[in-house]
Amino acid sequence: MNRTVQILTGIWVAGVTVAAFLWLPPAEGFRSPEAARIVVFHVPCAMLTFVAFLVNAVYSWKYLRSRDPLTDSKANAAAELGMLFAILATVTGSLFAMEQWGSAWNWDPRETSIVMLMLVYAAYFVLRGAVEEKSKRARLSAAYALLAFPAMVFLIWILPRIVESLHPTNTLFSRSGLDPKYRITLWSFFAGLLAVFVWMFRLRLRVEIAEARLRRQHRRDTMPEATPAGETR
Amino acid sequence: MKWQIVLRRVGKVFDERTVLRDISATITAPGAWVISGPNGSGKSTLLRIIAGLLTPTEGEVLYLYNGERLTARQQRQAVGMVAPDMALYRPLTALENLRFFARARGLSLRDSELLEWLEKVQLRPRAHDPVATFSTGMVQRLKLLTALLHRPPVLLLDEPGSNLDEAGARFIYQTVKEHAGHGIVVIATNDTRELGYGEPLIQLGA
Amino acid sequence: MNRSSSWAHEAIAVFAKDWLLELRTRVALGAVVLFAVTSVVASGFALAPPSGVPAEVKAALLWVVIFFAAVAGLSRVFVVEEETRTADALRLAVSSTGVFAGKLAFNAVLMWTLCAITVPLYLLLLEAPLRNASLLVIVVLLGSTALACATTAVGAIVAKATMRGALFGVLSFPVALPPLLVVIHATKAAWLSDNAWRVAAGDLQVLSGFMLVIVPASVLVFEHIWSE
Amino acid sequence: MNPLLTYMIVPLLIWAGIFGYLFWLDMRLRALEKRLEEEGHR
Numbered sequence: 001m002n003r004t005v006q007i008l009t010g011i012w013v014a015g016v017t018v019a020a021f022l023w024l025p026p027a028e029g030f031r032s033p034e035a036a037r038i039v040v041f042h043v044p045c046a047m048l049t050f051v052a053f054l055v056n057a058v059y060s061w062k063y064l065r066s067r068d069p070l071t072d073s074k075a076n077a078a079a080e081l082g083m084l085f086a087i088l089a090t091v092t093g094s095l096f097a098m099e100q101w102g103s104a105w106n107w108d109p110r111e112t113s114i115v116m117l118m119l120v121y122a123a124y125f126v127l128r129g130a131v132e133e134k135s136k137r138a139r140l141s142a143a144y145a146l147l148a149f150p151a152m153v154f155l156i157w158i159l160p161r162i163v164e165s166l167h168p169t170n171t172l173f174s175r176s177g178l179d180p181k182y183r184i185t186l187w188s189f190f191a192g193l194l195a196v197f198v199w200m201f202r203l204r205l206r207v208e209i210a211e212a213r214l215r216r217q218h219r220r221d222t223m224p225e226a227t228p229a230g231e232t233r
Numbered sequence: 234m235k236w237q238i239v240l241r242r243v244g245k246v247f248d249e250r251t252v253l254r255d256i257s258a259t260i261t262a263p264g265a266w267v268i269s270g271p272n273g274s275g276k277s278t279l280l281r282i283i284a285g286l287l288t289p290t291e292g293e294v295l296y297l298y299n300g301e302r303l304t305a306r307q308q309r310q311a312v313g314m315v316a317p318d319m320a321l322y323r324p325l326t327a328l329e330n331l332r333f334f335a336r337a338r339g340l341s342l343r344d345s346e347l348l349e350w351l352e353k354v355q356l357r358p359r360a361h362d363p364v365a366t367f368s369t370g371m372v373q374r375l376k377l378l379t380a381l382l383h384r385p386p387v388l389l390l391d392e393p394g395s396n397l398d399e400a401g402a403r404f405i406y407q408t409v410k411e412h413a414g415h416g417i418v419v420i421a422t423n424d425t426r427e428l429g430y431g432e433p434l435i436q437l438g439a
Numbered sequence: 440m441n442r443s444s445s446w447a448h449e450a451i452a453v454f455a456k457d458w459l460l461e462l463r464t465r466v467a468l469g470a471v472v473l474f475a476v477t478s479v480v481a482s483g484f485a486l487a488p489p490s491g492v493p494a495e496v497k498a499a500l501l502w503v504v505i506f507f508a509a510v511a512g513l514s515r516v517f518v519v520e521e522e523t524r525t526a527d528a529l530r531l532a533v534s535s536t537g538v539f540a541g542k543l544a545f546n547a548v549l550m551w552t553l554c555a556i557t558v559p560l561y562l563l564l565l566e567a568p569l570r571n572a573s574l575l576v577i578v579v580l581l582g583s584t585a586l587a588c589a590t591t592a593v594g595a596i597v598a599k600a601t602m603r604g605a606l607f608g609v610l611s612f613p614v615a616l617p618p619l620l621v622v623i624h625a626t627k628a629a630w631l632s633d634n635a636w637r638v639a640a641g642d643l644q645v646l647s648g649f650m651l652v653i654v655p656a657s658v659l660v661f662e663h664i665w666s667e
Numbered sequence: 668m669n670p671l672l673t674y675m676i677v678p679l680l681i682w683a684g685i686f687g688y689l690f691w692l693d694m695r696l697r698a699l700e701k702r703l704e705e706e707g708h709r
Binding site: 284285286305306309316320321336337338339 | 445448449451452453455456459460463464523524525527528529530531532533534537666667
């Protein structure tokens with residue numbers, strides 16, 4: 001992403017943040033209307049966690065088809081960002097829950113599903129740490145991601161059947177919910193975060209590529225010593 | 234010239250370490266061929282690639298029958314392999330091991346037939362003993378048997394004679410000669426005795 | 440010579456071979472059953488007298504015990520092949536789908552055996568309020584099968600990595616959680632509700648649906664896990 | 668806690684998380700590029 005796009009992204013998210021304070025009215029009907037406005041920040045974070053999970057699954061699938069190491073790096077980068085946004089969504093969600101329901105954690109279906117996503121990401125990173133050889137690591141972690149994906153879709157689908165939800169189901173998409181200003185702010189913030197996501201994703205990949213180049217250079221430098229003459233019989 | 238294995242510019246890289254580079258060869262039935270080279274030169278890796286156990290990073294291995302490419306399943310059925318890294322099920326008896334490999338490959342062989350096979354390698358008296366109790370030579374003969382059970386046209390042997398006594402080595406030699414009469418044998422070795430079992434195919438450097 | 444072997448024949452051969460090996464060594468069975476019995480007895484001690492414990496807690500505890508006992512044994516089928524270096528011979532003889540189906544069947548039977556021992560013992564020691572026995576049998580059967588379906592491919596992943604023991608639990612928990620939650624819900628219904636069948640019917644459908652999704656997904660990725 | 672204060676903490680937290688991550692990535696990238704440069708000359 002070039003400089004101008006980065007600056008525009010920065011201005012956009014800063015603008016949305018300011019608007020969330022000055023333009024967005026307090027949410028009537030909640031226990032503390034001022035604080036309930038948290039949703040415009042919290043919900044986009046949760047949405048991006050799912051976006052990252054989806055991106056991770058797509059690149060995992062692509063990796064198994066192509067066996068291209070860069071595709072594996074992309075899957076890994078998406079998982080890392082997913083973890084970051086999952087943490088942000090959980091923390092902002094608990095702050096909201098504290099204001100609204102008086103306790104930071106309620107085992108609400110959405111809370112549970114975001115924690116499960118964090119667990120999947122954590123398991124994914126543990127698996128990556130447990131395999132030494134790079135192509136094998138890429139293969140196994142891609143396979144795991146593709147197993148966890150349908151399981152998570154199922155979990156998110158079945159949880160509301162089992163546990164009562166505190167979250168409203170369709171205020172986001174229905175016209176008769178909150179003030180339309182909420183929808184505008186929330187989606188604008190989501191768009192801004194998505195741009196930031198792409199930015200972080202590309203930076204993460206550049207780190208990965210630089211690391212690979214460094215390893216290759218090392219390899220070349222140490223190649224002659226790698227095969228001691230005494231080993232041949 | 235019915236059976237052919239074609240190696241087309243095969244290469245293998247583990248992480249950034251190149252194990253094999255740009256290997257091409259055509260193996261035609263009948264005959265025995267030898268892949269030689271010092272330890273760590275990639276003989277086993279190459280043989281595993283030929284067997285289809287390992288996917289090469291570069292190039293490809295083609296199995297041809299009358300010029301037609303085989304499917305993955307046909308290729309699996311066409312290969313028998315013996316390697317130090319391919320163990321048998323040690324808690325199971327010799328007969329049970331044979332029974333499993335016969336059934337897994339879809340062969341309908343009765344026990345009496347399997348016992349005849351065991352007779353051929355002088356293991357019939359030990360048919361009902363667990364493989365764990367076998368000596369190295371006996372295990373090697375049984376491994377060879379499981380590799381030949383489905384009468385594959387292609388036999389791949391990785392260091393077949395290592396740790397074997399004179400009699401064991403002679404048995405390997407006979408099997409190779411017999412199989413090379415109608416099919417393909419590929420031997421990976423750096424044992425001076427075994428180098429003469431077939432024509433040199435590929436010489437790998439360190 | 441008959442060479443028309445399909446993956447189903449291969450699966451049967453692998454299944455039979457694995458049970459023969461298991462009966463001879465009893466590694467997986469021993470680990471699983473010992474773990475389950477120990478934890479059921481320990482829970483019985485901890486919760487005594489069990490009459491005061493709500494059924495929700497008992498249902499959850501039962502499946503937690505079963506899940507962790509399963510973790511002790513379900514990855515064995517693949518780990519053993521890698522450890523004893525028999526995996527390559529298997530790879531050459533059998534298609535990856537055949538291997539997966541055989542191992543899945545093995546794990547399912549292992550889970551049934553585990554449940555056949557654990558559930559009666561649990562009911563006896565923790566005094567679960569059993570209302571609907573036939574439903575409970577179906578719930579346990581379907582639930583244990585679903586757990587086997589969820590974790591078999593994970594076992595294959597773990598067999599290829601280091602630190603296998605710890606890894607299997609970590610990796611299988613997220614994948615096994617959906618069937619676990621549903622089966623706890625259904626078990627509670629079988630114990631408590633008067634119209635248990637109506638309450639549990641949805642759960643049983645979800646369990647079957649889960650298997651119908653996770654098994655094809657596993658078959659699809661297993662090929663990439665199994666062959667190098 | 669004051670509701671407005673809670674509301675103000677939230678975006679701060681999000682930006683802290685995101686910029687922290689970006690900053691960390693940028694530092695790693697710079698370090699790597701420097702090492703690449705140095706070893707390229709050797």
